[in-house]
Amino acid sequence: MNWHEQGNMKAAMEELTRGQEQATRLQSMLKDMLPPENPSGPAAYLLIEVLSSFSKALSLLDLGRSAEANSPSSKGGVRRKMQSPRRVSCRRRQHPYTCRTTFLKTIEDGFTWRKYGQKNIYGAKHSRSYYRCIHKHGRGCQATRQVQRTEQDDSTFAITYMGEHTCADATKPRDQPAPHDNSSGSNTAANDRRATPPSPALGNPKQECEEEVVSNHSPSTPSSSQLLKLPELSAFEGSSPPMAQLMEAVSKQYCGLEMEFDPAEFKLEDMFELSQDEYNC
DNA sequence: TAGATTTGACCATA
DNA sequence: TATGGTCAAATCTA
Numbered sequence: 001m002n003w004h005e006q007g008n009m010k011a012a013m014e015e016l017t018r019g020q021e022q023a024t025r026l027q028s029m030l031k032d033m034l035p036p037e038n039p040s041g042p043a044a045y046l047l048i049e050v051l052s053s054f055s056k057a058l059s060l061l062d063l064g065r066s067a068e069a070n071s072p073s074s075k076g077g078v079r080r081k082m083q084s085p086r087r088v089s090c091r092r093r094q095h096p097y098t099c100r101t102t103f104l105k106t107i108e109d110g111f112t113w114r115k116y117g118q119k120n121i122y123g124a125k126h127s128r129s130y131y132r133c134i135h136k137h138g139r140g141c142q143a144t145r146q147v148q149r150t151e152q153d154d155s156t157f158a159i160t161y162m163g164e165h166t167c168a169d170a171t172k173p174r175d176q177p178a179p180h181d182n183s184s185g186s187n188t189a190a191n192d193r194r195a196t197p198p199s200p201a202l203g204n205p206k207q208e209c210e211e212e213v214v215s216n217h218s219p220s221t222p223s224s225s226q227l228l229k230l231p232e233l234s235a236f237e238g239s240s241p242p243m244a245q246l247m248e249a250v251s252k253q254y255c256g257l258e259m260e261f262d263p264a265e266f267k268l269e270d271m272f273e274l275s276q277d278e279y280n281c
Numbered sequence: 282t283a284g285a286t287t288t289g290a291c292c293a294t295a
Numbered sequence: 296t297a298t299g300g301t302c303a304a305a306t307c308t309a
Contacts, residue, residue, distance in 0.1 A: 115286060122298060132298070146300090 135167030
């Protein structure tokens, strides 16, 4: 990679980082604005998707740089312990559930999880934690997730969701807040998570893991640019100056990635296509 | 004291 | 056989 490409990549990472920070702020503000009985409305769900896109883009760029740095042609440096090339995750145990990985700064996603295991992963710097939905027994919810800090950024979590939440009508988080189930009387790993979340892990039932990718091309998942134009979010415009400013800033971050392509045609996920396979399960 | 977390052991898979 | 995923007893915590 020449200096020009490196410069572009660095600039892209900086833009993405800024966008991520602003989206995080927006998420924080949104949390304060949403009613306690439905803290995870559609806008919150969309923000999770936006943050996920930022995180993924950053990770991809970082991976690209790492690969470059570790390539045989790159110079010196301390050789790190060889990473396992195995890509097992959800393929190891072959179940019919969906599998999807997101990269977030927080492990909180609105669902209530119970940690049931932790493993040191061969060749990985960080251990992996295993969570299952707290309603596994009460409602037979089969959703599980694996949480692991990324190698590139200790503050970023790679969260792999498997299975779907059946404990609540997660397919309609926008309209019908699921009834809270506090029968367990306590919360878990994230302590203050609600039981009425959007599902970052929702996918088509019975879809094979390798078919499930993090892609905003999905008809059910609007693209990032679309997300920012949805009524729920646009409703904030004008109602709250800081919110409107943040909205604009986040929107600009997406557009700010334009370098040598048509911004009218560009979608963030286009950046992922070449290395999308890295995120398939 | 009930529920959550930790952790070693066991099992499934590649 | 090595490794990842899950179980369940022990331990912790509110």
